[in-house]
Amino acid sequence: MIDKTVSSLEEAVAGIFDGATVMIGGFGIAGQPAELIDALIAHGARDLTIVNNNAGNGEIGLAALLRARRVKKIICSFPRQADSQVFDALYHAGEIELELVPQGNLAARIQAAGAGLGAIYTPTGYGTLLAEGKETREIDGRHYVLEYPIRADFALIKAFRGDRWGNLVYRKAARNFGPIMATAATVTIAQVGEVVPLGALDPESIVTPGIFVQRVVAVPGLAQARVA
Amino acid sequence: MIDKTVSSLEEAVAGIFDGATVMIGGFGIAGQPAELIDALIAHGARDLTIVNNNAGNGEIGLAALLRARRVKKIICSFPRQADSQVFDALYHAGEIELELVPQGNLAARIQAAGAGLGAIYTPTGYGTLLAEGKETREIDGRHYVLEYPIRADFALIKAFRGDRWGNLVYRKAARNFGPIMATAATVTIAQVGEVVPLGALDPESIVTPGIFVQRVVAVPGLAQARVA
Amino acid sequence: MNRLNRNQMAARVAQDIPEGAYVNLGIGLPTRVANYLPADREIFLHSENGLLGMGPAPAPGMEDPELMNAGKEPVTLLQGGAFFHHGDSFAMMRGGHLDICVLGAFQVSAGGDLANWHTGAADAIPAVGGAMDLAIGAKQVFVMMEHLSKSGECKIVPFCTYPVTGIGCVDRIYTDLAVIDITAHGLLVREMVDGLDFAELQRLTPVPLTLAATAATTVAA
């Protein structure tokens, strides 16, 4: 019998190695797997490359991981926010590397990794600073930038419900990057508000089929995002 | 008030012009919008380029459109089947053009069109007859073929339920090409087993959001595929 | 002259959004346009974090931390709305499925280049979000901004001096003074606020303007 559920957050993040690339779901705090991030901090892996839309909010979650000095580089679209003080300080001190990627290119590059494409010609960013030095091509009168897949060793995501085969459904706008990151990581680790019996999720409505998920951990009572 | 439902199949296919590229959903008969195809035959447009996984089964649906000599070219992955006699005869007589595309490249090229990519490097077909004359590139030690988007003027698809905003859900394996074709056509026309009131479809489970659909027509009592 | 305030600018943009349009309203000033959309028009608001059919802010106490807009403010979902992931959301933008997006700007050039993501200051932390995707993706890109910066320089410029967000992507500019189309033949003034004459508008704007034959006076809401 296949059971991808693990019984603790420690077990969920086991094996995340120094220097790993780790995708972390969420758009702000919606969909951010805060408890998995806390477990990753406790786990201790360092020199991580993190892929997330943002670079941490407030002092919890991704911001706490940054503050613990575990992150060498962050690949994101929108680091600067009203409450991104942890990232801001590290960046100004030259203690973190930033690869800034337009949000749609971030999504498309993650999807390209998940779908096995070698590269894509994307319209976004052409003629801007963020395409400097990149190969471009005119196709049917429009200009495109060549962008490469973003893969990860691990993805930490948050879903609403999951089952022992790793099937997942999400809740409202907390879906965001979860489903696409799940496709692009070697090991996808999902925290779910509830583990349900096999067959309880409607096969027409499963958003992430279990093929993309290696570990599921229940974080009960936290179906909604934790507010800082 | 926005109401994308139309009251007849004739109205649903209105405006399909001679020479148009028309995507038709379905994998075999599952998801094939047979009544829309019948309406297209009655409508009379000619010199069509058809995009479908197959090239017609038996004597109905796409096969009937071919037999009516309305199709100049077909872009598909699997024309030859036990019951593809209509296509086979036209092909051997030199009366229809075939662009054979591996099924995954077909899907990826349709998705590229829907997502606004200029081109993609795909691993499928490298080193085969179907990549002859195409640009290739080695990326990270793997070989890829450059493939371009497939767009359409119209898409005819079949869904299970729809609402007046064009939101769609599908049924079982009849989903197949419907959701991706909907994204790649200027005008997507969906036949649905049932039109339901706005709000009746769960926003977490809508597979094709209405932004991708221009016309919805009810074909009552045909929630399942019509068997030849 | 009757310079528009920011709410009046938002109301003016809202007038031009037709029923049935799929629309993304950028973070900041453009978000206010939602407050002025006519109640009798069904308009589909898209939010890049995975919402279509976004509704107004919830009643106090009804906020849901998992139902936010791209600016991370609490919103609602209308009946008939849908949730989807970031890949699908940006396919909607980049694939040309949105009819209109409304963006703020630092500068717009005579050729329709947009600068709205980066001041170019050496110590600034750059952040782009979805701005570059919106700029090149929507069928029509509307910019709303004050005509002049706080220091009095016109934000419509011959060439952008700030780093650009997209090339040749802006279709129409709404300022506190005028509504201006960017056309193949240059900038065409569609409307001016009451009390502003064309010569004065041209004096304030370092790019050649043409007055449309049908030019009208903006009626402030």
Place this chain on the structure above:
Amino acid sequence: MNRLNRNQMAARVAQDIPEGAYVNLGIGLPTRVANYLPADREIFLHSENGLLGMGPAPAPGMEDPELMNAGKEPVTLLQGGAFFHHGDSFAMMRGGHLDICVLGAFQVSAGGDLANWHTGAADAIPAVGGAMDLAIGAKQVFVMMEHLSKSGECKIVPFCTYPVTGIGCVDRIYTDLAVIDITAHGLLVREMVDGLDFAELQRLTPVPLTLAATAATTVAA
């Protein structure tokens, strides 16, 4: 010798599919492998038309025309299975998410090239379906085929003479005579059927073979 029949070949392949594997069984002979998967192993069958967790054929009269496999035969969906569209389905294949696919073949070359989609006959209508995607996508590609063609020619060849489906993509070959791995050092014979000796297998096969130190005798099911 005890040449395997087609059902025995399917049973032999089924032995090598471990619990938890995500597997696509190609149209034709490979489809029979499903009949021999051990009931005590949970194995996830993928069908490229949008199914994961595909179950056996339904009871007569329970067929659903919208629940078919890639060969357009009626199937069922297990509890825990999921439906998805063609884009997602082929992303599973092409993105390397399937552990194993099992394909039929006209020829496999010493370098692991696969030919299974086109006889090359001038008047044949070519049809490829998902064969090229499966060939390059799965982590392991198993081929099952008769060792010799009906006219007695070996289907394991120095170079494919039929048009190829994929280059260097085959990992293991199951024939009615042997189980052979394609390795960086050439073809390694893992198993032979009872009564066949290595010299005879090599005589039938126009490509150098090596006998694995651990080579075993195939036990027919």
